[in-house]
Amino acid sequence: MCRLALKTAREPFSPYEVLTAMEAMKEGYDGSGLGLLLRGMEFEDFKYNPRFPILSGIAHTEKAWYRMTDYMEEMEYELKYDHRFAMQPGLIDSTDRYRYFMRAYRMPVEFRDESDEMRETELLRARLALRKLSTVEDQLTIFSFYPDVAMIKEVGWPMQIGDTLCLHDGQLKSRICMAQGRQNTNYGINLYACHPFFIQGISTMTNGENTAFVPIRDWLLGKNFAGYTGYQSDSEVFTHILHYTLKQLKLPLQAYKHIITPLSNTELAKHPQGEFLAGLRQVCKRLIIDGPNAVIGTLPDETSLLVMDQKKLRPAMVGGRDGVWGIASEMCGVQAMIPDRDTSLDFQPMREHTVIIPPHRKELEIWSQYDPFPLALAA
Amino acid sequence: MVSVRSVSVGPSSLTSTDLPWIIEHREDRCTLCGNCTAVCPKGAIRLSHMRQRLPKLDVFSKQRGSDYRTFTGIRQETDPAKLCIGCGMCAMVCPNEAITPRPGTNENRTLFFENRKGEPMKRGGRRNATGPTLLDRIIFHRISMLTDPALDAGRHEFTTTTTLGRILSPEEFLKRTVSGGWIPPTREVFPFIIGSMSFGALSPNMWLGLLQGVAYCNEVLGLPVVMCTGEGGCPPWVLRSPYLKYIVLQIASGYFGWDEIIRAIPEMQCLPAAIEVKYGQGAKPGDGGLLMWHKVSKLIARLRGVPEGVDLPSPPVHQTLYSIEESVMKMLQTLSMAFEHKVPVYPKISASTSAKSVLNNLVRNPYAAGLMIDGIDGGTGAAYNVSMDATGHPVASCVRDCYLDLAKQGKQNEIPIFAAGGIGKNGNVAQNGMAMIMLGASGVHIGKFIMQAAAGCLGNEKNRCNVCNLGICPKGITSQNPKLYRRLDPDKVAERVSEVFMSINTEVKKIMAPLGRSQSLPIGMSDAIGIADQAAADRLHIQYIC
Numbered sequence: 001m002c003r004l005a006l007k008t009a010r011e012p013f014s015p016y017e018v019l020t021a022m023e024a025m026k027e028g029y030d031g032s033g034l035g036l037l038l039r040g041m042e043f044e045d046f047k048y049n050p051r052f053p054i055l056s057g058i059a060h061t062e063k064a065w066y067r068m069t070d071y072m073e074e075m076e077y078e079l080k081y082d083h084r085f086a087m088q089p090g091l092i093d094s095t096d097r098y099r100y101f102m103r104a105y106r107m108p109v110e111f112r113d114e115s116d117e118m119r120e121t122e123l124l125r126a127r128l129a130l131r132k133l134s135t136v137e138d139q140l141t142i143f144s145f146y147p148d149v150a151m152i153k154e155v156g157w158p159m160q161i162g163d164t165l166c167l168h169d170g171q172l173k174s175r176i177c178m179a180q181g182r183q184n185t186n187y188g189i190n191l192y193a194c195h196p197f198f199i200q201g202i203s204t205m206t207n208g209e210n211t212a213f214v215p216i217r218d219w220l221l222g223k224n225f226a227g228y229t230g231y232q233s234d235s236e237v238f239t240h241i242l243h244y245t246l247k248q249l250k251l252p253l254q255a256y257k258h259i260i261t262p263l264s265n266t267e268l269a270k271h272p273q274g275e276f277l278a279g280l281r282q283v284c285k286r287l288i289i290d291g292p293n294a295v296i297g298t299l300p301d302e303t304s305l306l307v308m309d310q311k312k313l314r315p316a317m318v319g320g321r322d323g324v325w326g327i328a329s330e331m332c333g334v335q336a337m338i339p340d341r342d343t344s345l346d347f348q349p350m351r352e353h354t355v356i357i358p359p360h361r362k363e364l365e366i367w368s369q370y371d372p373f374p375l376a377l378a379a
Numbered sequence: 380m381v382s383v384r385s386v387s388v389g390p391s392s393l394t395s396t397d398l399p400w401i402i403e404h405r406e407d408r409c410t411l412c413g414n415c416t417a418v419c420p421k422g423a424i425r426l427s428h429m430r431q432r433l434p435k436l437d438v439f440s441k442q443r444g445s446d447y448r449t450f451t452g453i454r455q456e457t458d459p460a461k462l463c464i465g466c467g468m469c470a471m472v473c474p475n476e477a478i479t480p481r482p483g484t485n486e487n488r489t490l491f492f493e494n495r496k497g498e499p500m501k502r503g504g505r506r507n508a509t510g511p512t513l514l515d516r517i518i519f520h521r522i523s524m525l526t527d528p529a530l531d532a533g534r535h536e537f538t539t540t541t542t543l544g545r546i547l548s549p550e551e552f553l554k555r556t557v558s559g560g561w562i563p564p565t566r567e568v569f570p571f572i573i574g575s576m577s578f579g580a581l582s583p584n585m586w587l588g589l590l591q592g593v594a595y596c597n598e599v600l601g602l603p604v605v606m607c608t609g610e611g612g613c614p615p616w617v618l619r620s621p622y623l624k625y626i627v628l629q630i631a632s633g634y635f636g637w638d639e640i641i642r643a644i645p646e647m648q649c650l651p652a653a654i655e656v657k658y659g660q661g662a663k664p665g666d667g668g669l670l671m672w673h674k675v676s677k678l679i680a681r682l683r684g685v686p687e688g689v690d691l692p693s694p695p696v697h698q699t700l701y702s703i704e705e706s707v708m709k710m711l712q713t714l715s716m717a718f719e720h721k722v723p724v725y726p727k728i729s730a731s732t733s734a735k736s737v738l739n740n741l742v743r744n745p746y747a748a749g750l751m752i753d754g755i756d757g758g759t760g761a762a763y764n765v766s767m768d769a770t771g772h773p774v775a776s777c778v779r780d781c782y783l784d785l786a787k788q789g790k791q792n793e794i795p796i797f798a799a800g801g802i803g804k805n806g807n808v809a810q811n812g813m814a815m816i817m818l819g820a821s822g823v824h825i826g827k828f829i830m831q832a833a834a835g836c837l838g839n840e841k842n843r844c845n846v847c848n849l850g851i852c853p854k855g856i857t858s859q860n861p862k863l864y865r866r867l868d869p870d871k872v873a874e875r876v877s878e879v880f881m882s883i884n885t886e887v888k889k890i891m892a893p894l895g896r897s898q899s900l901p902i903g904m905s906d907a908i909g910i911a912d913q914a915a916a917d918r919l920h921i922q923y924i925c
Contacts (some may be wrong), residue, residue: 162540211895214906217793222789249549261898264538267565276556282542282565283552286792310898311535 002182002195002207003029004316005333006296008304009324011362012173017337019167022158024179024336028295028329029182032105035194038150038204039286039298040175046081055130056150058141058191060096067133068140075126076108086166093157096139100165102150102172120146120200124227141191144198146300148207150174153194173310176298180205193233200227201300202243207329208293209312210234219286223248238295241287246299252374253305254367257354259284260295261310263369273373296327304357312351318364319346325357325364337341391495393457397488399842400465400480401600402455405661406478408726410453415469415478420851421462424478427454453478456563459492465843468853471576481544482841489692493764495796500764501671503847503857504838505827506662506756507768512804513730513915514811519909522893530890532885539887540603541570541822541900543653544723544748546793554657558757563748564721566652569596569604571812571883573801574875575655575727577611578636579670579679579691580760580847582864584872585834585856589867590617592833593625602880605652607824610668610693612682613635616644623651629727630714631657632667633693635683644717653723653748656710658703659695661753661774661800663766664729671761673850676859704740711746723748730754730777737782741794749795752778752825756801758827761848774800775818779919782819782903791903803828803841809886818919819903830856833875836865863912 005021008014015036022034043049055072059065072079083102111119126146129281134140143151150172154161158181162168179193195205210216211232211270220240221229228240238260245256262281268274281288291309294316298304306316306327318327319334319341326337334346347366349355395401402424416424429452435444455463463480470479493500522529544565547555556560575595578586589606595745596604610631617623618640628651630637659665670679670691707726714724725748727736734752741747754774759767776797785791798820802811802825812823830836834856839843847857854868891897894907901907909924910916916923 022844197618209895212899212901212904214902215903218786218903219791222786222791224789244549249553251553264536279552280549281557283549285542285546285899290896290898292895311530326529 001028001314002205002329003333004178004180004195004205004207004294004327004329005337006176006178006304006327007324008176008302008326008357008361010175010324012040012166012175013177014170014350015177015179016162016168017133018177018179019158019162020124021326021333021336022179024332024377025181025328025330026157026331032182033155033194034153034158034161035196035205036152037144037178037182037205038172038174038176038196038297039148040302041085041148041150044171044173045083046083046104048104049053049079049147050081052106053145054102054104055142055145056102056152057130057142058097059099060141062096064134064138064140065099067138068298071130072105077126078106078115080104080106083172083374086169086171088164088166089166091160092154094155102153110278123202128226128229146198146201146216149198149201149203151196151198153191154225155191159264162192176302178203178205178296178298178302190232192230195233195235196297197233197236199239199243200247202239202246202297204239204242204295204297205210206235206293206295207237207316208291208309210237210293211238211290212288214224214286216289220244235293237301238289239294239297242297244287249341253299253356253373254354255280256305257307257369258373260289261289261291261351262288267370269348271370277373294329302359306349308349308351308353310351315348317346317348318355318357321342321345323361324362325361327355327357384547391459391492391493393459393488395455395457396485398455398457398462398483399482399484399487399489400463402453402463402469403479403481404453406452408475409453410477412474413473414472414737415453418466418468418472419465420846420853421464422461423456424453424469425456426451429454430738455518459489459495462489466837466844466853479567483860490898500842501669501761501848502764502767502845503758503760503762504845505758505767505801505840505874507840507842508756509840512756512801512811513773513910514801514814515805515807516912516915517814517910517921518924519813519817519894520909520922521908526653530892530895530897532888535541535892535897537888537891537897538890538899539884540567541902542566542792542795543568543605543822544795545745546795548617548644548793549789553556561720561894563745564723566605567603568652568822569602569884570816570822570887571604571808571878572797572822572824573604573606573829574757574826575607575609575657576760576826576830577609577628577629577668577670578613578682579611579674580857582852582855582858582867583614583702583916584864584867584869585676586614588673588834588867588869588872589624589829589876590622594622595873596880597625600877600881602884603907604880608634608636608810610657611670614682615643619646619648619875620703621648623647624649624858627653630656631693633683633691635685635691636694638684639682641717648890650718653725654714654718655725655751656693656707656714657727658707659727659731659753660754660759661728661729661755661757661771663762663792664731664771665695666762666766666770668759669693669697669761669848670890671848671850673848673856674859680714690709690830701736707737707740707747708744711744715746725753726751727753730772730774732772734777735781735784738796742785742788742790742864747794748799749821750781751797751799753824754798756804757799758830774798775815776918778815778820779818783920786819791819792821793805797822799824799826801844808832812883813887813890813901814908817901817904817908818921819905821900821902829876829879832879834872841900897899
């Protein structure tokens with residue numbers, strides 16, 4: 001089973017701290033991969049403007065690397081910063097890694113005054129176009145292309161990957177770091193298949209297995225939204241459902257839980273907005289996950305969240321103090337990330353809970369599905 | 380020497396070994412009580428006088444002679460009109476196990492005489508195709524042993540209901556919620572629905588038993604089972620009762636029973652579960668239903684507004700309307716309006732290559748609440764043999780094509796697809812139904828299975844019984860003759876109905892639990908099924924496993 005760790009803090013920190021949490025939870029998984037998502041970026045050698053989209057990924061060959069840089073130039077993306085990892089190869093098995101990259105761009109001039117929505121659409125288009133540039137011989141893996149977010153994925157044990165990319169030396173820092181250990185389990189091994197998954201700034205990772213994957217995937221694919229693609233892993237749909245909830249349906253974050261694990265009829269009968277929620281359950285029935293999953297995610301505004309499946313068949317807990325919080329699939333993971341936390345604030349959500357860590361990071365919001373739903377139209 | 384002309388042998392004369400069923404009678408056990416001949420619906424056996432020679436031997440007088448005794452015994456008729464249908468009622472009533480029908484293993488020569496009086500063979504029942512069906516061969520295999528723990532069917536909570544009624548897209552639902560628009564009505568029902576068997580086709584006792592059983596399932600067991608009336612109306616007291624909410628009213632091309640329904644609308648205590656508009660049925664696509672005169676009793680004649688004792692064939696399509704598209708559009712809108720847009724209205728069509736086109740029209744019809752697709756393996760109370768055995772289209776590939784077509788548009792289950800025809804044909808009802816659900820159906824209709832399981836219908840796929848059309852049903856299930864239908868106790872039928880649905884519910888959970896599904900029915904979960912037949916796997920887009 002996958003192990004998950006998320007740390008969010010007002011002061012940027014090194015991703016290595018989260019890797020120590022993965023090390024603490026090492027017993028639970030087989031070290032077949034690591035995925036990292038960094039948000040709220042800080043570079044040691046560059047004063048980063050958080051409006052610049054960062055392109056992160058791997059060029060597996062020199063040819064693929066040039067293909068990518070040429071394409072970006074052609075599209076008139078202006079390169080502002082090219083982060084060079086101080087590599088220490090030989091610690092991991094993978095050999096076809098010509099270059100890891102994390103490059104900040106200024107968007108083409110025509111997007112300068114466009115709405116955020118237009119800019120996001122363009123960033124998604126560019127990311128998908130880059131993914132398509134990849135060929136069998138000259139592979140290119142693109143993880144994310146979005147302001148203030150970077151991603152790293154690699155096969156191997158978390159600490160080894162951290163050492164390979166020299167993540168310990170403070171070259172990279174972020175205010176949020178998500179890590180997941182393990183490749184996907186039931187489909188073919190593929191770098192994309194390692195969590196977290198990402199679409200337009202929204203990212204989630206999951207432990208467990210998504211039983212309802214095929215019907216949900218089929219439905220999302222039918223939506224004909226450009227970003228709903230890939231699906232090398234059964235868990236990618238969780239990210240897309242969150243994206244669909246927030247960006248397409250424009251519902252508040254609390255709706256996510258009502259969509260993936262709706263309340264039963266008897267529970268809804270007692271709920272103040274039972275009628276609306278029963279309707280929502282019906283129209284979103286195809287997005288019900290059957291678990292077992294704990295879903296941990298972050299949003300572009302630096303909100304972090306944790307929700308459980310309906311039967312709560314997967315562990316996850318949250319702990320921390322004013323300014324710094326950690327979510328992990330095991331208690332030892334939280335302990336490793338925030339040893340000096342106030343343990344009285346530790347919380348293990350039950351099936352009805354959504355744990356929300358708002359951008360101010362003062363305290364947790366524990367929202368229950370039985371609580372009134374925060375939306376005017378539901379009243 | 381007897382002249383040939385004096386022997387009563389004609390072109391269609393048969394002997395008992397030519398028959399599909401041969402009565403085996405044991406003279407030594409028979410007490411001549413007459414129960415068997417009284418109960419036989421076909422008059423296939425008769426008491427007859429027979430003479431037996433008793434050899435008389437007197438060793439001392441060196442004389443030989445014969446004595447004769449005359450006695451009464453059982454003989455089988457060989458007239459094709461009185462053929463034994465193998466129902467076995469004689470064996471059921473015999474106190475001494477002295478009589479039973481055995482299947483004739485020789486060539487069944489009666490096949491050549493099934494057109495007497497120039498009329499081709501008609502029968503009730505289902506396609507006589509034996510052996511495992513395609514649905515029987517599908518197995519559930521997605522049991523993850525890696526990270527996904529199997530659930531406990533007995534301990535965990537399961538949602539085993541499905542939605543009957545149109546489901547809006549999430550975007551449209553939110554838009555209409557904000558603007559106060561019309562949200563189409565839906566029902567959460569148990570996915571196994573008692574299929575359309577009309578009040579004319581079934582006996583009053585059978586119908587009452589089903590209704591009682593369905594009410595018990597809903598009100599006591601908490602299983603939202605619904606039943607469909609079929610064309611032919613609904614008893615007036617039911618229309619005015621609170622049980623109407625468990626009933627799907629059917630309207631078909633004969634409009635039988637609709638006067639009664641329309642008249643009852645102002646007095647209805649509740650709304651019906653749904654309205655099904657029948658355009659075709661699986662075992663005779665493009666052909667109408669058939670209620671033969673034997674069954675048009677006084678009550679049926681009154682309900683349908685026809686004279687007593689006349690054949691009632693329903694025309695195949697709505698003759699009042701110009702085309703099928705127009706017909707579907709108008710019927711759905713009119714009926715939806717009649718019930719103030721609070722009742723789901725959906726069409727029933729035969730499985731056919733054009734089912735996808737009908738479905739795609741429904742997607743754009745705001746009043747369409749679903750689509751019911753009936754395949755060739757469906758049963759019928761009366762049809763020509765050739766329609767039942769050889770006309771139609773199997774349901775599995777048709778439903779699968781329709782589902783995949785909707786999936787391509789991101790609209791799967793917006794129009795829920797219901798499937799019928801051969802579900803539970805060999806008794807594997809939950810397995811067959813769940814296989815259909817994983818192929819993309821939202822639920823299934825079961826008719827013949829319910830008759831067999833809840834009322835002891837004797838018909839099988841080897842041409843046993845199948846006299847539903849003649850009104851002589853030996854169990855009283857499909858007869859309008861009080862002498863026959865009094866054989867069936869409605870309370871016992873109700874008890875069996877509830878037992879059947881309780882066990883289906885358990886089996887559904889037993890199928891869902893190892894897949895890890897509990898919160899919703901695995902509609903379209905095609906990664907969970909496989910078949911050891913490459914061609915079928917390719918056709919259905921499921922896994923080939925062997």
